[in-house]
Amino acid sequence: MPSLKRCEGYLMLDNRNNPGISEDQVRAAGLPVGAGRGMFEAPTITCSHCQVVVVLNPLRNRERPYCPKCDHYICDRCGKVREANGGECKTFNQVIEEMQEAVFRAEQRNGVILPTQGD
Amino acid sequence: MAKRSFKVSTFTPVAVADTVNFTDAGYMGLMGGSTTQRINVHEVYMGGQATASAPSLMILARDSTVQATPTALSTGNSDAALDPATAALAAVPVAFVASTTKPQRSATLGLLNLSYNAFGGIVRWLAAPGEEPSILGNTASFGEMSLSAYTGGTPGLTGAHIIYEPL
Numbered sequence: 001m002p003s004l005k006r007c008e009g010y011l012m013l014d015n016r017n018n019p020g021i022s023e024d025q026v027r028a029a030g031l032p033v034g035a036g037r038g039m040f041e042a043p044t045i046t047c048s049h050c051q052v053v054v055v056l057n058p059l060r061n062r063e064r065p066y067c068p069k070c071d072h073y074i075c076d077r078c079g080k081v082r083e084a085n086g087g088e089c090k091t092f093n094q095v096i097e098e099m100q101e102a103v104f105r106a107e108q109r110n111g112v113i114l115p116t117q118g119d
Numbered sequence: 120m121a122k123r124s125f126k127v128s129t130f131t132p133v134a135v136a137d138t139v140n141f142t143d144a145g146y147m148g149l150m151g152g153s154t155t156q157r158i159n160v161h162e163v164y165m166g167g168q169a170t171a172s173a174p175s176l177m178i179l180a181r182d183s184t185v186q187a188t189p190t191a192l193s194t195g196n197s198d199a200a201l202d203p204a205t206a207a208l209a210a211v212p213v214a215f216v217a218s219t220t221k222p223q224r225s226a227t228l229g230l231l232n233l234s235y236n237a238f239g240g241i242v243r244w245l246a247a248p249g250e251e252p253s254i255l256g257n258t259a260s261f262g263e264m265s266l267s268a269y270t271g272g273t274p275g276l277t278g279a280h281i282i283y284e285p286l
Contacts, residue, residue: 009246011233018167018238021174025271029176029232036234044231046250053179053231053244053252096157096255103155103256 007072008043011055015039032057048072049082051092121205122161125149125214126280128195129168132175132268137226138183143217146267147279148186151257152210159251162282163244163266167237173275175237175268179244179252181228182263187220189213201282212285213257224267225260233266237275251284 013035015021021029021036029035032042032055043056048067052075056064065079066072069089074082082088125147133145141148151158163179192198198214230252235242246252256262266281268274 007247007250009244009250012243013235014241015236018236018240019172020236021234025174025176025234029234031232031234044244046246046252051230051252096253099255100155
């Protein structure tokens, strides 16, 4: 069984030679406590449902949302959506493939549909 | 395809809120080269060059308004293939730091916060293989990504690169 470690990226914030950033700014940025001072290294994950990059807080002891259907950790927001939808899994790769397919089909019909997402 | 590096030797990020026009030469932007092109972002690096403390709240995010009529990269900035044997692309991704129609950072599609102090600070983020965030096409909101400063800090002189791969 493959380990979820395979999904982990790497983040380094090196503020050893400067005052760093304040704890208020760290909290506002959603980074783990202490990330703004000295040398901070942490694994990251890319949410497979929305592609947000999550910096894994080494001090977190709450359960991290996990989608067994795509076998990836997901972000807290997508974890809530998944719970509310009864465990539905739609990966970002599926969204991309559907958009590309729609554009290709539209081009074949001599029209073009451009991928958009409301904001 | 082949990996490419979009590098800006030195720039001072200009802090802007979400959904506000970026300031020319105060950000880095990357847009797909066609309506269907997919680009994976592998790495972001920033090295602080400021001569005094400069907390910089840097954000990698999708743009909800994409640029139009980009200005060609000037001396010191470049977008080049990592492998010299790379064949020319049919659809070249658009790497830019200035444009006529200014891009705007999405308020809801931020991807990564890379806050650091540009007074000698260093930031490096690498995605795991197969886990890279993607750019799709060249329209909002999936078709463009930017590295820019959010309001609240005092951004300082920075050198940066983004390594990406058009598919």
